[in-house]
Amino acid sequence: MSSDAIAIPTAEAAGRPWVATLHEWVTTVDHKRLGVLYILYALFFLVIGGIEATIMRIQLMHPHNDFVSPQVFNRMFTMHGTTMIFFVAMPIMFGFANYLVPLMIGARDMAFPRLNAFSFWLTAFGGILLYFSFLGGNGLYGAGNAPDVGWWAYAPLASRAFSPGHSSDYWTIAVLASGFGSIGTAINIIATIVSMRCPGMTLSRMPLLAWMNLVMSGMVLLAISPLSAAQIMLLVDRYLGGHFFDTQAGGSATLWMHFFWIFGHPEVYVLIIPCFAFASEIIPVFSRKPIFGYPVMVGATVCIAFVSMSVWAHHMFTIGMNSYANSFFTITTMAVGVPTGIKIFNWLGTMWGGKIQFRTPMLFCIGFLFQFLIAGLTGIMLASSPFDWQLGGSYFVVAHFHYVIVGGILFALFGAFYYWYPKITGRMLHEGLGKLHFWLFLIGFHLTFDLMHIPGLLGMPRRIYTYEPGRGWDTLNFLVTIGAFVQGIATLVFVANLVISYFKGAKAGNDPWDAWTLEWSVSSPPPDYNFASIPAVSSRRPLWDLKHPEDPDSHYE
Amino acid sequence: MSTIATPLPETPLAWKLLYRGKVGMACLIIAESAIFTIFVVAYLYYAGKSLSGPTPREVLETPIFYTVCLLSSSLTIHFAGKLLERGRRGAFLALWLLTIILGVLFLYGTGQEWLRLIYQHGLTISTNLFGTTYYSLVGLHAFHVTAGLTMLSIVLLFGLAGRVGPEQSARVEVLSLYWHFVDVVWVVVFTVVYVLGR
Numbered sequence: 001m002s003s004d005a006i007a008i009p010t011a012e013a014a015g016r017p018w019v020a021t022l023h024e025w026v027t028t029v030d031h032k033r034l035g036v037l038y039i040l041y042a043l044f045f046l047v048i049g050g051i052e053a054t055i056m057r058i059q060l061m062h063p064h065n066d067f068v069s070p071q072v073f074n075r076m077f078t079m080h081g082t083t084m085i086f087f088v089a090m091p092i093m094f095g096f097a098n099y100l101v102p103l104m105i106g107a108r109d110m111a112f113p114r115l116n117a118f119s120f121w122l123t124a125f126g127g128i129l130l131y132f133s134f135l136g137g138n139g140l141y142g143a144g145n146a147p148d149v150g151w152w153a154y155a156p157l158a159s160r161a162f163s164p165g166h167s168s169d170y171w172t173i174a175v176l177a178s179g180f181g182s183i184g185t186a187i188n189i190i191a192t193i194v195s196m197r198c199p200g201m202t203l204s205r206m207p208l209l210a211w212m213n214l215v216m217s218g219m220v221l222l223a224i225s226p227l228s229a230a231q232i233m234l235l236v237d238r239y240l241g242g243h244f245f246d247t248q249a250g251g252s253a254t255l256w257m258h259f260f261w262i263f264g265h266p267e268v269y270v271l272i273i274p275c276f277a278f279a280s281e282i283i284p285v286f287s288r289k290p291i292f293g294y295p296v297m298v299g300a301t302v303c304i305a306f307v308s309m310s311v312w313a314h315h316m317f318t319i320g321m322n323s324y325a326n327s328f329f330t331i332t333t334m335a336v337g338v339p340t341g342i343k344i345f346n347w348l349g350t351m352w353g354g355k356i357q358f359r360t361p362m363l364f365c366i367g368f369l370f371q372f373l374i375a376g377l378t379g380i381m382l383a384s385s386p387f388d389w390q391l392g393g394s395y396f397v398v399a400h401f402h403y404v405i406v407g408g409i410l411f412a413l414f415g416a417f418y419y420w421y422p423k424i425t426g427r428m429l430h431e432g433l434g435k436l437h438f439w440l441f442l443i444g445f446h447l448t449f450d451l452m453h454i455p456g457l458l459g460m461p462r463r464i465y466t467y468e469p470g471r472g473w474d475t476l477n478f479l480v481t482i483g484a485f486v487q488g489i490a491t492l493v494f495v496a497n498l499v500i501s502y503f504k505g506a507k508a509g510n511d512p513w514d515a516w517t518l519e520w521s522v523s524s525p526p527p528d529y530n531f532a533s534i535p536a537v538s539s540r541r542p543l544w545d546l547k548h549p550e551d552p553d554s555h556y557e
Numbered sequence: 558m559s560t561i562a563t564p565l566p567e568t569p570l571a572w573k574l575l576y577r578g579k580v581g582m583a584c585l586i587i588a589e590s591a592i593f594t595i596f597v598v599a600y601l602y603y604a605g606k607s608l609s610g611p612t613p614r615e616v617l618e619t620p621i622f623y624t625v626c627l628l629s630s631s632l633t634i635h636f637a638g639k640l641l642e643r644g645r646r647g648a649f650l651a652l653w654l655l656t657i658i659l660g661v662l663f664l665y666g667t668g669q670e671w672l673r674l675i676y677q678h679g680l681t682i683s684t685n686l687f688g689t690t691y692y693s694l695v696g697l698h699a700f701h702v703t704a705g706l707t708m709l710s711i712v713l714l715f716g717l718a719g720r721v722g723p724e725q726s727a728r729v730e731v732l733s734l735y736w737h738f739v740d741v742v743w744v745v746v747f748t749v750v751y752v753l754g755r
Contacts, residue, residue, distance in 0.1 A: 111577040187584040195577035221584055225591035233599065236693055241683030244599060244693075250608045250686050259595060 029113035031098050032526060034120050036424065038095030041124055045087040047495075048131075050488060052080040057484040060477050063469035073465035074148035079130070081151030082171065085267065086178050087127040089409065093274040094123075094185045096416060097213045099424065101189060103519035103526060104207045106198025106535045111191035119184030126178030133170035147171035150463065152260055153234070155245030155253040160238055169238060176231045179224045186220035189213055198518075200537040205557075207517045207540070208291060211298050212277035215305045219270050222309065227263035230256065254319065261312035268404065269308045272372075273301060275412035276343060279365050282419050283347050285515045286362035287354030290541060290553075293346040300339035300346075307336050317385045318392035326385040333383035340376055344369065359513075360434035364415030367442055371407030378403065378453070396456025402449050406487075414441070414494070421498070422512045426524040427505030433497040440490035447483030451476050516541035578731040586738045589701070593742055596697055597749055600690040604754050607685035616678045619751045623666030624743065627702075630659035631740040634709075634733045642726045650716045656736070657713060660706045667699050691750065698746050701739050708732055 025033060056076050059067045068076065098116065102109055110116050130147075137145040147167045149157045158168045193214045197206065234256075236242035243249035245256045284291045291297060313321060313329045321329075347369055356362065378400040382388050391397060414437070421429045455473040467473055511520040518535060519526070521543055539545055539553035604613075637652035671692075674680045682692040712732060715721050721729070 112581060115581075183585075183588050187581050187588070190584050191577045191580040194580045195574045197574060199572040217584075218587075221588040222591050225588045226595045229592045229595035232697075233596075233693065236682065236689065242689040242693070243683070243686050244603075244689055250603070250606045251689075252602070255599065255602060262595075 027117075029109075029117045030528065031102050031110045031113065031116060032424075032530075034116050035095045035097075035099030037120055038091045038098060038123075041120075041127070042088045042092035042095060043495075045083050045091075045127060047491075049080050049083040049088055050491060052076045052083065054484060054488060056080065057481040059465060060467075061481040062478070063467050063474055065466055068465075070465040071148065074150075074463075075146040077463055078147045078150055078171070082130060082147070082175065083127075084405070085151065085271075086175055087123070087130065089271045089405070090178070090182055091123055092413060093216070093271060094119075094182070094189075096278075096420070097189050097216075097274065098185070100420065100519060101192055101210055101213055102196065103423075103522070103530055104517050105193060105196065105201055105210050106518050106531060106537065107192060107196035108530045108534070110188050111196055112188050115184050116188050119181040119188065122181030122184065123178045126174045126176075126181065129170055129177065130174035133167055133174075137167035137170055138165055152257075152264070154260075155251075155256040156247060158234060158238075159246060169235075172231050172234055172238075176228055176235075179228045179231070182220055182224050183228075186217035186224075189217040190221075198531075198534050198536060204295070205537060205540045208280035208294065208297055209274075209277040209517075212273050212280070212301050215301045216270055216273040216277075219266050219273070219305050219308075223263050223266035223270060226259055230259035230263070233259075254316075257316050257319065258313070261315045264315060265312040266305075266308050268401075269304060271409050272404065273304070275368065275409050275416075276301065278412045278416040278419070279347060279368055281515075281517065282361045282365045282415050283350050285419075285513050286357045286359060286365075287351045288357070289350055289354040290516075291346070292349035292352075293342075294540065296342060297346050300342045303339040304336060307332060307339070311336060314383055314385075314388070317388040330383055330385050334380055337376060337380055344373055359418075360429070360431060360438060361415045361419035361513075363435070363438045364411050364418065367438070368408055368411040368415065371403060371411060371445070375400065375403035375408055391456060393461055394456040395460045395462055396453050398462045399449050399452035399456055402452070406445055406449065411441075411445075414438075417494075417498075419513070420519075421501070422508030423519055423524050423526070425502055425505075426508055427501050428508050428512060429497050429501045430505060433493055433500070437490050437493045437497060440493060441487055444483045444486030444488075444490055447486060448480050449483075451483070452480050455480075511543070514547075516543045518542055521546070576727055578728060579734065582731045582734045586734070589738065589742075593697070593745070596690075596694045597745065600694050600749055600754065603686045603690050607687045609685050611678050611680050611684075611687070613687055613691070613750070613755045616674055616680060617751060617755060618670070620666050620670060623663045624747055626659045626666070627663040627743055628740055630656045630663075631737050633659065634736050638726060638729055638733050641721070641729055642723055644723045646716070646719075646722065649721070650713070653709065653713055653716060657706060657709050660702060660709065664699060664702055664706070667695065667702075694746060695750065698739070698742055701742065705736050705739050709736070 025037065028034060028037075055068060056073065059065050059073055061067075098110065101107075133146045135145075137147070145165075145167060147153075147170060149163055149168055149171070153168065153171060156162055158172075193206070193210055203211075233242070233244040237244050237246060237251075243251040245251050245253055247253055280291055280297060311329060311333045313325060314333045317326060317329070378396075382391065382397065382400060418429050418434055421427075455476050458472050460467065460471075460473050467477075508524045510523055512524075513520070518537070521535070522530060535542065537545075539557055541553050545552035545554055633652045633656045637649050637656060640652060641649040680688050680691075682688050709732070712721060712729065
């Protein structure tokens with residue numbers, strides 16, 4: 001197949017000065033390079049966010065520990081949350097979407113390549129701005145440095161009176177900038193999927209990854225925009241003397257919470273839906289069966305997106321809403337469980353009776369399935385408002401959402417890394433190191449986050465910098481910290497695998513997994529123009545049709 | 558590899574997808590609508606909750622004339638686009654210029670109103686909740702009008718240089734979508750600020 005790839009004369013890489021290569025990467029508008037930039041940028045911040053988490057865990061290892069001061073602890077949890085959501089999870093999802101969507105729908109680039117580059121650099125500068133606050137946050141007041149108001153920045157904590165200096169401004173502007181970047185990329189993904197599909201690629205033949213990124217991008221438009229609006233209001237309050245969230249002038253602190261969580265809850269689904277997408281591509285390939293219930297999968301995704309727009313106030317049960325609001329948000333939150341359950345059954349249905357190959361991507365996806373189910377179950381527990389009154393703001397909540405984000409999102413992401421790394425670099429990730437990474441991370445994850453539920457049930461509040469001994473939290477917190485270190489070591493194994501395999505890994509070839517979607521039809525890494533000629537497809541599994549001309553899928557459509 | 562899949566459909570595919578510019582602009586409009594919704598919600602939530610004056614009832618005057626200006630600019634841009642499609646560049650430029658003039662008139666009206674509110678009634682963004690919500694909502698809209706006018710002017714300059722012809726009419730169409738959106742937002746803002754808010 002590579003025989004009719006177009007040979008483009010390129011200067012020898014060895015002979016070119018590194019400045020030329022750097023210039024090429026900085027000025028690129030190619031969707032694959034921008035995808036890689038997004039992913040590398042997110043991995044960099046993943047390490048930083050991980051270090052911040054480790055600092056917090058060391059501080060909480062023993063009661064009355066004084067590894068860091070309370071002020072530094074506040075900065076750490078604020079920066080950890082903001083970094084992980086806005087500068088790790090979002091960019092990495094956009095990175096994979098950028099890289100894979102055009103390849104999977106048979107397009108040569110995104111719909112708006114320059115907007116793509118612009119959005120990436122907005123996000124990138126957002127992250128740099130956030131971390132510049134360590135230097136510039138003092139302002140004229142000599143107060144604070146990095147943001148320390150929590151990643152929700154609840155009013156009135158974020159107002160001028162309680163957050164002097166510029167730390168909160170760095171937070172606001174960083175989040176605003178990366179938000180505009182996210183909206184730009186979301187517009188780009190939607191326009192690409194709607195307008196750039198290759199001939200024959202009808203909506204009902206699109207790979208599920210494209211479908212789910214389409215839904216995710218729609219959610220970004222509706223979820224990130226309210227956050228941007230709220231950030232503008234916060235800036236008006238802080239710089240122009242406005243009163244949006246100023247309770248002394250009749251403003252409302254609750255309104256900020258609503259505006260924040262109208263963003264905050266759909267955001268969880270913005271992050272998990274691309275992970276559903278990874279699972280929906282990886283599980284069929286390693287079960288050697290087409291996805292079970294394709295149309296239902298699409299319907300469930302749209303349904304999740306729709307319902308998740310009306311669940312945000314379950315983050316606010318403890319502030320005291322009326323009983324109608326409590327009932328409404330309890331019911332809607334539980335309702336999200338239905339389409340999510342449908343998805344889990346569909347993945348199980350795909351594996352059922354399949355010839356399952358336990359390669360590393362599949363291992364991570366199975367971990368994802370199992371852990372995401374448990375995370376969903378504690379979510380249903382917290383959705384019940386009386387239960388939430390008891391445990392809201394405790395470590396039970398922290399354990400729950402880390403189960404979603406680490407156990408669900410991060411596991412699926414690792415699966416995606418092992419699955420698409422050969423396509424992106426042309427070399428396989430080392431299978432032995434991959435399995436070591438999986439088992440170490442699995443053990444570390446369960447040690448940390450299974451046990452973290454218990455101090456929460458015993459009444460340990462989140463965001464405290466230390467605690468009294470003898471409340472039954474000591475041993476548990478110690479073990480949780482040990483688990484965090486195991487996860488750290490596992491992540492180092494992963495990074496080592498990425499680096500070593502890049503130079504020493506086995507050559508991947510076009511299609512190492514015997515997969516069925518279009519990205520595997522081109523060379524690894526794909527040529528600049530993706531497809532020598534635009535492909536035409538006639539079923540959901542174009543490569544299956546190509547490999548099995550005697551029994552193509554298109555006969556059954 | 559010219560065709561990935563076999564067998565190919567017997568008949569050549571009629572494969573026509575939506576114009577990506579229009580899709581992109583529609584998405585931008587959805588995102589912008591969400592932003593405006595939050596500001597409108599804040600305005601309505603805080604209506605009548607200011608702890609001190611001046612109140613909207615005391616100081617606001619309904620800007621009928623300037624509203625008519627902005628809304629009729631939607632008509633002129635629509636017909637300008639139609640004329641461009643038919644290749645009548647001169648008439649297109651005239652109507653395009655008229656659109657810009659109407660938009661500028663509207664901005665002038667907003668400026669006059671703000672001047673009056675600030676200097677006669679002492680209402681600024683930090684005076685009370687009404688000031689905060691009013692200036693942010695109307696200001697956000699005026700910002701979008703300004704951005705639109707900038708883009709319209711760029712097209713005008715290219716047009717005067719003779720670079721805008723029927724082959725660009727799809728792109729001009731995208732811009733006029735944005736301008737229609739700005740107008741629709743004004744209908745909402747007008748209703749909220751000058752009708753419901755008083």
